[in-house]
Every structure is written in structure tokens, then in C-alpha cells.
Amino acid sequence: MVKIRKMKEEDIDRIVYLEETILGESLGKQMLLDEMNSNITKFYVATIDDVVVGYIGRYAYLDQAEILNLVVDEAYQRMGIGQKLLDQIKLDLPTLKTITLEVRVSNGKAIQFYEKNGFVPLYKRFNYYRNGEDALIYAKEYI
Numbered sequence: 165m166v167k168i169r170k171m172k173e174e175d176i177d178r179i180v181y182l183e184e185t186i187l188g189e190s191l192g193k194q195m196l197l198d199e200m201n202s203n204i205t206k207f208y209v210a211t212i213d214d215v216v217v218g219y220i221g222r223y224a225y226l227d228q229a230e231i232l233n234l235v236v237d238e239a240y241q242r243m244g245i246g247q248k249l250l251d252q253i254k255l256d257l258p259t260l261k262t263i264t265l266e267v268r269v270s271n272g273k274a275i276q277f278y279e280k281n282g283f284v285p286l287y288k289r290f291n292y293y294r295n296g297e298d299a300l301i302y303a304k305e306y307i
């Protein structure tokens with residue numbers, strides 16, 4: 165069964181591994197450690213039998229949040245785990261009004277995922293990623 169819980173320090177190596185293998189880059193161990201202790205940042209992991217199979221990170225300030233990263237282990241994708249992780253942000257912040265994120269223009273899977281969840285594209289950040297790819301900025305308003 166999939167469980168969602170707050171990230172612990174001992175999860176970080178596994179998260180860096182998931183980010184590097186699935187996304188090709190990671191926020192990095194040090195940043196995850198630093199951000200873990202910040203008031204505005206929270207990370208959640210999804211586990212199956214105590215193994216971390218996905219994670220989400222967000223910043224939040226007042227009624228606004230921004231998704232920092234979201235990854236689900238390829239072997240466990242399309243099973244609703246990404247959905248559970250995303251839902252956790254709103255569960256934890258019931259007064260949330262706006263949530264934003266950036267995604268590579270080529271990342272069709274993630275774009276489908278966010279659009280299914282009511283996110284709408286706002287604008288592009290050109291030449292945003294290291295390989296020159298553009299980023300799409302998406303937002304969702306809770307009314």
C-alpha cells in the first residue's frame with residue numbers, strides 16, 4: 165500500500181538517486197538538507213513497504229505555493245502516486261489559493277498530469293534549462 169509521509173534526512177540519498185535517474189538532474193543532497201529545515205519548504209515521500217518510490221517538494225508563503233520537484237519511480241508510474249503526492253500539498257495547506265510550477269516544454273507526461281489537475285499554462289521562460297530548453301509556467305487557482 166502507498167503511504168505518504170514527511171521526508172526524513174535518511175530518505176535524501178534515495179531521492180537524489182530517483183531525481184538523477186528519472187530527471188537527469190537533482191536538487192542535490194545539500195540543498196535538500198538545507199531546505200528541510202526551512203519554514204517555507206516541505207517535502208513528502210511516497211513509500212511502498214517502506215521503500216521510497218516518489219517525492220514532492222514545495223515552497224509555501226501565505227496562500228501561495230510553488231512545486232519544487234515531483235518524481236515517481238518509473239516502475240510505479242501511472243498508479244496514482246503522483247496524484248497522492250500532489251493532493252498532499254493542499255491537504256497540508258487548506259487555505260492555499262494559488263500553486264505554480266515550471267516544467268520542460270518537452271515533458272508531455274508531466275504536462276498531461278498537471279493539466280488533468282486543473283493547472284493552466286501562463287507563459288514560457290525561454291532558454292531556461294541548461295540544455296537551452298524552454299520552461300512552461302503553470303498555475304492553479306483554488307477558488
Ligand SMILES: CC(C)(COP(=O)(O)OP(=O)(O)OC[C@H]1O[C@@H](n2cnc3c(N)ncnc32)[C@H](O)[C@@H]1OP(=O)(O)O)[C@@H](O)C(=O)NCCC(=O)NCCS
Pocket residue numbers: 186187233234235236237240241242243244245246247248265266267268271272273274276277278280
Ligand atoms: C509526472 C509524474 C510525477 C506523474 O506521476 P504518476 O504517479 O505517474 O501519475 P498518476 O498515476 O498520479 O497520474 C495521474 C494522471 O496524470 C496523467 N498522466 C500520468 N502519466 C501519464 C503518461 N505517461 N501519459 C499521459 N498522461 C499521464 C494522466 O492524466 C493520469 O491520470 P489517468 O491515469 O487516470 O489517465 C511522473 O510521470 C514522473 O515522475 N515523471 C518524471 C518526472 C517528472 O517529469 N516530474 C515533473 C517535473 S515538473
